[in-house]
Amino acid sequence: MKANIEDVTVISTLEIYHGVAGGPQTIFANGKHQAFLDIYVVAADSKLNRIELSESELKQVVSLVDYETGERLGAGASQGWEVADDNNGYPPLPAHEKAGEINSHHVKENAPSRLRLYVTCGSQALKRTLNLAVTVRLANGSEYSTSRRSSAHMPGPHGFVTVSAINPFDYSKPELWHIKDGQYNTVVSDLDCQIQVLSVFDNSWSSKYVGKSRFKEITVQCFEGTPGNQIAVDASAVKICELKSYSEIPMLFRSPAQAVAGWNTGDSFNFMSWFIAPKAGTEVGLDHGEVPMESQTANIRRKFKIGNKDNRNFKAATEASNMEFKIYLWTLSVQHSPLTQFGWSNNTGRREVRVTDKFGNQSILALEFEYNKELPRAVE
Incomplete structure (x- = not known):
């Protein structure tokens, strides 16, 4: 036995x-x-x-x-x-x-x-x-x-x-992070990104005021010094924003944006949208489709349109390196003077992401987005 x-x-x-x-x-x-x-x-x-x-x-x-x-x-x-x-x-x-x-x-x-x-x-x-x-x-x-x-x-x-x-490593300290600007890539210029105007008198759309669409990849790098370390950034709990016009109509995003801003310059109106730490392969940017827009004139209706055949207004996010994550900034500028007086509402401010490393340390990193600045900054 x-x-x-x-x-x-x-x-x-x-x-x-x-x-x-x-x-x-x-x-x-x-x-x-x-x-x-x-x-x-x-x-x-x-x-x-x-x-x-x-x-x-x-x-x-x-x-x-x-x-x-x-x-x-x-x-x-x-x-x-x-x-x-x-x-x-x-x-x-x-x-x-x-x-x-x-x-x-x-x-x-x-x-x-x-x-x-x-x-x-x-x-x-x-x-x-x-x-x-x-x-x-x-x-x-x-x-x-x-x-x-x-x-x-x-x-x-x-x-x-x-x-x-x-002590566990504290990723909430702003001094540990460096935010590196990227180069703009112009994906759509003078093509199928338009404000269209419909006159009730002839019941036809006239396409005009074409837009310029471009994006950049911003790198947020951590200077924590443990050899072989690797971080993962979870932005799933970050506030999801919809850029809204004066008529409270949402803009068209390929995937949820976490911060947005709009402003007028001369005879154009512009907006920026930020996509924080998207997983590799996630498509970020502007989607196909159209949204109606209010008009000052009863006889004129306007809509914002991105053509269904144009796939250049969004891109797939790339894999980040071990101690960094990416923020994608997408900007659109549309020449259309009749609409500049309405403007766009901003949805910026503090956004928090969860940072976890391969040793189990976890912290909340706060980023501050401002409507008139392309780069966010790490804050306490």
Whole structure:
């Protein structure tokens, strides 16, 4: 009959190792970033026959404790620290890149049972460096521990490991960000981007006052210095804007814009629309179609039109590099003096995006958009 955890009466070897290369581990105190730890156990029955234990069996009897106090991890001075059975997918810092490798030399020599555990530290934890030991409590009531405060202390060279936690990285600081302007690309000039006027006298549309459509790609780059880091920016919760005319009719956007502005210059009216951190492949810009516009004259009706055959008023967003994201600015200028007096309403101001990096750090970055400036700025 196969032996199991209930048959264990003796622990002859109990050791704890870092589960990664590079010595003492450092993690971010964000409650997500993990330290990798390996527990090695050699167990036997009352006749000193070795019993091989599975990970599920080891989980029943193994606990991580504070080496200095013997308290279970998460209690006493280690409040804010937690242990888990599963890897949540955040990689170790570059100094410990060989996560997942086990201490194969130890396995070959002693062939012990092995348990991989993962430790996190929350931002509220007061103690940021811990020496972690391991305790085993058997079904018969026996206890074995590598904690120096335990009455069942098992001395040895591998009785504890040191894990330190550093403050989560704060991406909300404006000084960490550089906003780089891009070059304008004119996609439509003097073609199918028009104000059309219908006279009720002859019931025909006359196309005139053609527009100029162009866009630029603005790069927002972060100067956080952790080697190999990568950020992801989520703008899905950012306010979605519709540029509205004096008649409260929305403009035509290919995908939702997050900020818009309009103004008049001479005999033309203009507007800008910003698309923040669109996913690669998302089409940003102006869509096909038309919207009606109010007129000062009862006998004249006007509409704004982008022709169905013109696909140049929008483009697919490109992939951003590791520590940056993109903002697309689309501008349209239409020569039409009868409409300049009406103008367009602005929908600018503060917009917030969520920035997450590959180590689980997360912050809110605030951007300020102004109706008369093409580039936003990072603000507190």
